[in-house]
Amino acid sequence: xxxxxxxxxxxxxxxxxxxxxxxxxxxxxxxxxxxxxxxxxxxxxxxxxxxxxxxxxxxxxxxxxxxxxxxxxxxxxxxxxxxxxxxxxxxxxxxxxxxxxxxxxxxxxxxxxxxxxxxxxxxxxxxxxx
Amino acid sequence: xxxxxxxxxxxxxxxxxxxxxxxxxxxxxxxxxxxxxxxxxxxxxxxxxxxxxxxxxxxxxxxxxxxxxxxxxxxxxxxxxxxxxxxxxxxxxxxxxxxxxxxxxxxxxxxxxxxxxxxxxxxxxxxxxxxxxxxxxxxxxxxxxxxxxxxxxxxxxxxxxxxxxxxxxxxxxxxxxxxxxxxxxxxxxxxxxxxxxxxxxxxxxxxxxxxxxxxxxxxxxxxxxxxxxxxxxxxxxxxxxxxxxxxxxxxxxxxxxxxxxxxxxxxxxxxxxxxxxxxxxxxxxxxxxxxxxxxxxxxxxxxxxxxxx
Numbered sequence: 148x149x150x151x152x153x154x155x156x157x158x159x160x161x162x163x164x165x166x167x168x169x170x171x172x173x174x175x176x177x178x179x180x181x182x183x184x185x186x187x188x189x190x191x192x193x194x195x196x197x198x199x200x201x202x203x204x205x206x207x208x209x210x211x212x213x214x215x216x217x218x219x220x221x222x223x224x225x226x227x228x229x230x231x232x233x234x235x236x237x238x239x240x241x242x243x244x245x246x247x248x249x250x251x252x253x254x255x256x257x258x259x260x261x262x263x264x265x266x267x268x269x270x271x272x273x274x275x276x277x
Numbered sequence: 278x279x280x281x282x283x284x285x286x287x288x289x290x291x292x293x294x295x296x297x298x299x300x301x302x303x304x305x306x307x308x309x310x311x312x313x314x315x316x317x318x319x320x321x322x323x324x325x326x327x328x329x330x331x332x333x334x335x336x337x338x339x340x341x342x343x344x345x346x347x348x349x350x351x352x353x354x355x356x357x358x359x360x361x362x363x364x365x366x367x368x369x370x371x372x373x374x375x376x377x378x379x380x381x382x383x384x385x386x387x388x389x390x391x392x393x394x395x396x397x398x399x400x401x402x403x404x405x406x407x408x409x410x411x412x413x414x415x416x417x418x419x420x421x422x423x424x425x426x427x428x429x430x431x432x433x434x435x436x437x438x439x440x441x442x443x444x445x446x447x448x449x450x451x452x453x454x455x456x457x458x459x460x461x462x463x464x465x466x467x468x469x470x471x472x473x474x475x476x477x478x479x480x481x482x483x484x485x486x487x488x489x490x491x492x493x494x495x496x497x498x499x500x501x502x503x504x505x506x507x508x509x510x511x512x513x514x515x516x517x518x519x520x521x522x523x524x525x526x527x528x529x530x531x532x533x534x535x536x537x538x539x540x541x542x543x544x545x546x547x548x549x550x551x552x553x554x555x556x557x558x559x560x561x562x563x564x565x566x567x568x569x570x571x572x573x574x575x576x577x578x579x580x581x582x583x584x585x586x
Contacts (some may be wrong), residue, residue, distance in 0.1 A: 148286070148289045148290060148292075151404070153289060153292065153300075153331070156292050156293060156296065157292065157327075157328045157331070159293075160295075160296040160299075160324070161321060161324045161325065161328065163300075164299055164300065164303065164321075164324060164403070165317055165320065165321045165324075165333055167300070167303055167307075168303065168315050168316070168317040168320050169317050171303070171305075171307040171315070173314075173315045173316050173317055173320075174316070174317040174318070192511070192515060194571070194572075195571060222302040222517070224398070224515065224516070224517060224519075225316040225317075225319050225398075225519070226314065226316040226319070226398075226399075227316070227319075227399075227511070227515070228515070229515045229516065229517040230515075231517065234457075244474060251517075252523055252526075252527040252530050252531065253514070253516045253517055253518060253523065253527045254516065254517025254518060255517075255518065255523070257517060259521070267373050
């Protein structure tokens with residue numbers, strides 16, 4: 148197959164499929180309905196770790212957890228979730244909330260939307276340096 | 278000798294079919310609200326990974342091809358190009374695929390290349406295209422050496438490898454349940470391959486087959502999909518990014534970081550590169566064997582059942 152046609156097919160195919168998935172409503176992000184859902188998302192990644200406390204963000208897109216191994220985050224990854232312990236975290240304030248930077252190539256930067264009045268508590272509980 | 282044997286690039290020829298089938302699956306899921314899940318960024322990441330795989334093949338394919346042709350020059354054997362030779366080559370290449378795939382899950386150096394294929398939490402036809410950009414650097418092309426030395430022309434072997442890859446495309450779907458018993462007994466199917474993509478402790482390190490599931494049955498790695506245990510797709514520790522560059526290179530970066538840690542013995546450094554994924558010098562991480570053992574400690578009733586025997 149000529150390279151030009153292959154490139155056109157690939158670029159057009161990716162663009163078309165992306166557009167269709169969006170139009171069909173498959174871009175909606177996961178939201179935790181309650182603390183139990185956030186807890187389950189964390190335990191999915193860290194089944195051995197005891198969770199002491201869960202704080203949901205107002206939009207339900209993330210949760211800050213206090214665990215036996217220290218603070219942790221569970222958050223929406225598209226329609227799914229991911230979770231990390233927050234060792235060596237750096238926290239920055241953004242216009243929409245907080246940005247958690249981890250020395251982890253697979254989750255280097257986690258943006259959480261938070262109301263201004265919640266940010267100090269999340270920052271403090273996460274144990275993050277500025 | 279048959280030095281000028283050539284076959285079509287079947288994978289490139291199949292690209293329009295891949296796109297058409299993805300559209301069909303997407304429409305089916307959108308209209309029927311069953312048969313799987315799609316998510317925009319996940320799908321785009323998978324498709325970009327697929328495009329990058331084709332690009333890396335074009336850019337780096339000459340390295341493997343040069344190695345294969347070198348072997349072809351030195352082997353005194355030439356099986357020719359009869360149809361039965363192609364058929365035999367397909368079957369033996371599938372056996373080769375089984376072992377390369379098994380190494381891909383059991384040797385961290387090879388896993389660094391293969392991990393991206395398992396990094397989606399979805400299981401649909403786009404997942405099939407979430408392919409490696411770094412396969413050349415695993416040096417798994419050496420596993421093809423015996424076939425060439427036995428007299429299978431490199432072009433025939435790559436043709437069979439392409440057919441193998443195309444076969445595996447359609448099994449990356451939740452839209453197909455289980456097939457007739459004889460098919461499930463012999464062939465790799467959507468059901469068997471769903472298990473392979475599972476992060477459930479039971480399903481880890483199972484069903485490495487490409488086309489024929491008989492290899493797993495033969496070598497003791499077969500686990501059947503269970504109605505009472507839904508497959509949870511993705512990695513043991515799921516990614517927190519959709520960035521294709523991070524998806525492609527994260528495990529290589531992790532190996533580099535581990536191997537260059539200060540204060541390790543050379544044995545530990547080698548183990549960080551070549552031991553099973555999850556190995557660590559201080560036991561702070563879990564291999565799949567450790568994950569299964571910890572699961573059994575929480576669920577002793579599962580001991581001895583498929584995936585835990």
